[in-house]
Amino acid sequence: xxxxxxxxxxxxxxxxxxxxxxxxxxxxxxxxxxxxxxxxxxxxxxxxxxxxxxxxxxxxxxxxxxxxxxxxxxxxxxxxxxxxxxxxxxxxxxxxxxxxxxxxxxxxxxxxxxxxxxxxxxxxxxxxxxxxxxxxxxxxxxxxxxxxxxxxxxxxxxxxxxxxxxxxxxxxxxxxxxxxxxxxxxxxxxxxxxxxxxxxxxxxxxxxxxxxxxxxxxxxxxxxxxxxxxxxxxxxxxxxxxxxxxxxxxxxxxxxxxxxxxxxxxxxxxxxxxxxxxxxxxxxxxxxxxxxxxxxxxxxxxxxxxxxxxxxxxxxxxxxxxxxxxxxxxxxxxxxxxxxxxxxxxxxxxxxxxxxxxxxxxxxxxxxxxxxxxxxxxxxxxxxxxxxxxxxxxxxxxxxxxxxxxxxxxxxxxxxxxxxxxxxxxxxxxxxxxxxxxxxxxxxxxxxxxxxxxxxxxxxxxxxxxxxxxxxxxxxxxxxxxxxxxxxxxxxxxxxxxxxxxxxxxxxxxxxxxxxxxxxxxxxxxxxxxxxxxx
Amino acid sequence: xxxxxxxxxxxxxxxxxxxxxxxxxxxxxxxxxxxxxxxxxxxxxxxxxxxxxxxxxxxxxxxxxxxxxxxxxxxxxxxxxxxxxxxxxxxxxxxxxxxxxxxxxxxxxxxxxxxxxxxxxxxxxxxxxxxxxxxxxxxxxxxxxxxxxxxxxxxxxxxxxxxxxxx
Numbered sequence: 001x002x003x004x005x006x007x008x009x010x011x012x013x014x015x016x017x018x019x020x021x022x023x024x025x026x027x028x029x030x031x032x033x034x035x036x037x038x039x040x041x042x043x044x045x046x047x048x049x050x051x052x053x054x055x056x057x058x059x060x061x062x063x064x065x066x067x068x069x070x071x072x073x074x075x076x077x078x079x080x081x082x083x084x085x086x087x088x089x090x091x092x093x094x095x096x097x098x099x100x101x102x103x104x105x106x107x108x109x110x111x112x113x114x115x116x117x118x119x120x121x122x123x124x125x126x127x128x129x130x131x132x133x134x135x136x137x138x139x140x141x142x143x144x145x146x147x148x149x150x151x152x153x154x155x156x157x158x159x160x161x162x163x164x165x166x167x168x169x170x171x172x173x174x175x176x177x178x179x180x181x182x183x184x185x186x187x188x189x190x191x192x193x194x195x196x197x198x199x200x201x202x203x204x205x206x207x208x209x210x211x212x213x214x215x216x217x218x219x220x221x222x223x224x225x226x227x228x229x230x231x232x233x234x235x236x237x238x239x240x241x242x243x244x245x246x247x248x249x250x251x252x253x254x255x256x257x258x259x260x261x262x263x264x265x266x267x268x269x270x271x272x273x274x275x276x277x278x279x280x281x282x283x284x285x286x287x288x289x290x291x292x293x294x295x296x297x298x299x300x301x302x303x304x305x306x307x308x309x310x311x312x313x314x315x316x317x318x319x320x321x322x323x324x325x326x327x328x329x330x331x332x333x334x335x336x337x338x339x340x341x342x343x344x345x346x347x348x349x350x351x352x353x354x355x356x357x358x359x360x361x362x363x364x365x366x367x368x369x370x371x372x373x374x375x376x377x378x379x380x381x382x383x384x385x386x387x388x389x390x391x392x393x394x395x396x397x398x399x400x401x402x403x404x405x406x407x408x409x410x411x412x413x414x415x416x417x418x419x420x421x422x423x424x425x426x427x428x429x430x431x432x433x434x435x436x437x438x439x440x441x442x443x444x445x446x447x448x449x450x451x452x453x454x455x456x457x458x459x460x461x462x463x464x465x466x467x468x469x470x471x472x473x474x475x476x477x478x479x480x481x482x483x484x485x486x487x488x489x490x491x492x493x494x495x496x497x498x499x500x501x502x503x504x505x506x507x508x509x510x511x512x513x514x515x516x517x518x519x520x521x522x523x524x525x526x527x528x529x530x531x532x533x534x535x
Numbered sequence: 536x537x538x539x540x541x542x543x544x545x546x547x548x549x550x551x552x553x554x555x556x557x558x559x560x561x562x563x564x565x566x567x568x569x570x571x572x573x574x575x576x577x578x579x580x581x582x583x584x585x586x587x588x589x590x591x592x593x594x595x596x597x598x599x600x601x602x603x604x605x606x607x608x609x610x611x612x613x614x615x616x617x618x619x620x621x622x623x624x625x626x627x628x629x630x631x632x633x634x635x636x637x638x639x640x641x642x643x644x645x646x647x648x649x650x651x652x653x654x655x656x657x658x659x660x661x662x663x664x665x666x667x668x669x670x671x672x673x674x675x676x677x678x679x680x681x682x683x684x685x686x687x688x689x690x691x692x693x694x695x696x697x698x699x700x701x702x
Binding site: 298347349381382384415448449 | 616632633634658659662663664665687
């Protein structure tokens with residue numbers, strides 16, 4: 001494969017302007033991430049200390065193999081919700097290595113509001129277990145949650161993708177032979193009791209760990225019986241009387257050590273044989289990405305320059321280099337794994353959509369995983385393009401992408417607007433992992449366009465009602481709706497609602513994709529086949 | 536597979552006739568037996584057609600630099616993909632790939648341009664796109680100015696005809 005020849009001039013004024021802008025964006029992201037991880041009310045920290053409990057990230061450090069990477073997912077979940085009172089949605093999830101096995105971790109964050117589950121906490125746990133199901137990854141639950149956040153119970157409990165889904169997923173994981181281990185550090189009450197209850201293995205810490213369907217206050221209210229938490233569902237009782245828990249531990253450290261020993265007994269799954277070469281780092285410095293990404297979302301950049309800073313040796317076999325040039329397609333390797341890359345170099349035309357559909361089919365025939373690099377303002381619109389069948393050509397691309405039996409991965413590199421989001425494997429299309437860069441934006445249309453559309457609708461409404469069209473009213477509407485819309489376009493809003501698996505520093509993209517692909521290969525390939533392609 | 540290479544600028548053809556027991560290379564139709572016999576770092580030893588030879592070697596991209604018998608040699612491997620690309624001549628017409636509006640004009644008629652230089656920046660579908668020269672040349676005319684709208688395929692700028700097409 002040929003090395004991409006970069007046309008970037010790192011000494012140019014444009015490069016320096018862009019680099020300064022993007023470095024500032026990444027610094028802001030890093031600070032938000034640090035605060036979400038570490039900043040906690042003094043009261044909560046003291047409460048943990050009083051109970052002799054570790055902070056959740058200290059537990060993680062003891063659990064993970066030393067010197068191995070941990071890819072935290074959705075570190076800024078819920079950052080725009082609940083007045084910021086649920087950093088990371090009070091849940092830590094991520095890919096890591098425990099006793100030499102690739103696992104996914106779900107840890108309740110008891111350093112905030114006792115680890116209570118907010119609606120987005122539940123969404124994050126469900127997503128974590130969906131990842132486990134899709135990629136055949138064993139799960140380690142670190143349980144320490146007060147239970148559902150009662151003031152918002154209407155958004156936590158009853159619906160299809162709410163708390164019940166956690167336990168449903170646990171059952172399906174077990175059925176599929178995908179192992180689960182629960183370490184019980186705190187009280188697992190009501191539904192929460194089923195997390196250890198539905199895990200194949202569990203360990204409970206004496207004194208602080210407890211598992212019961214109803215805690216002591218509820219028991220007293222219901223039957224008048226007075227009982228302590230330890231008597232009702234403590235380590236002693238569950239490991240020697242009820243058999244609900246497997247191993248008692250005297251301390252949290254011991255519980256983690258027992259947990260690591262349990263994982264050591266698990267068989268190591270075979271990965272499916274994706275084509276692999278020896279991994280080599282990119283020839284071009286990934287730090288250049290800061291100067292390549294624009295400071296204004298409207299300005300373009302060549303996605304090949306991005307590819308050159310992600311893939312092995314910056315080598316890329318470009319497919320159909322002179323056809324449908326607004327979609328760059330080609331083969332490359334990431335961490336040695338052979339992948340098919342699709343990256344946007346402009347709006348999708350008929351030819352680029354057809355090329356994309358064709359390339360996706362080639363990758364499926366070749367069992368090559370797909371990597372989508374999104375910077376898409378949509379499919380081209382207008383009379384000529386509709387007459388040429390832009391809708392049905394886009395439909396072909398969406399059909400080929402959706403029905404792919406190879407794993408798909410998406411990186412939100414800049415813009416993601418309109419149907420382009422679909423064709424390029426947006427969140428709804430079951431990509432195995434999706435990461436976003438801090439500069440990225442996502443929405444049904446751009447901010448300006450949305451404000452203008454709303455103003456036009458309002459003007460038409462005024463006319464219909466026989467009112468005079470008031471320009472100042474329209475301008476105000478444009479302004480206020482525009483601002484609200486812009487907030488919702490931001491990567492932080494998207495990641496807050498778990499529309500992705502987390503914001504990452506662009507420089508970390510290669511490693512994030514490398515870990516994601518490596519994890520994804522634990523699950524066998526899907527079944528090949530397509531629906532009806534409108535030809 | 537025959538490899539093409541240039542030795543101090545002179546083209547040669549080479550293919551591998553055998554790998555064992557010794558490497559047998561056929562260069563411009565003549566066979567040579569070659570075996571590496573050791574070396575440290577850049578200093579290498581080899582036996583070529585029965586004769587022991589010491590040489591220094593360094594590599595950079597597609598090129599190898601040899602110091603042998605008091606002389607320097609540059610060996611370039613010719614990639615057929617590069618060779619083919621060199622022959623392609625871009626058009627002098629700069630056409631709009633899609634309908635849109637001109638955001639800015641970066642060059643003036645009479646300006647010399649090299650392939651890849653931005654002539655105009657256009658905006659279409661919320662995205663700015665740079666329209667670039669496909670070949671080196673001199674800008675003859677720019678047919679659109681800032682704010683102008685255009686249809687797909689419209690010629691927005693032109694390079695001067697090349698005077699000597701054999702150059």
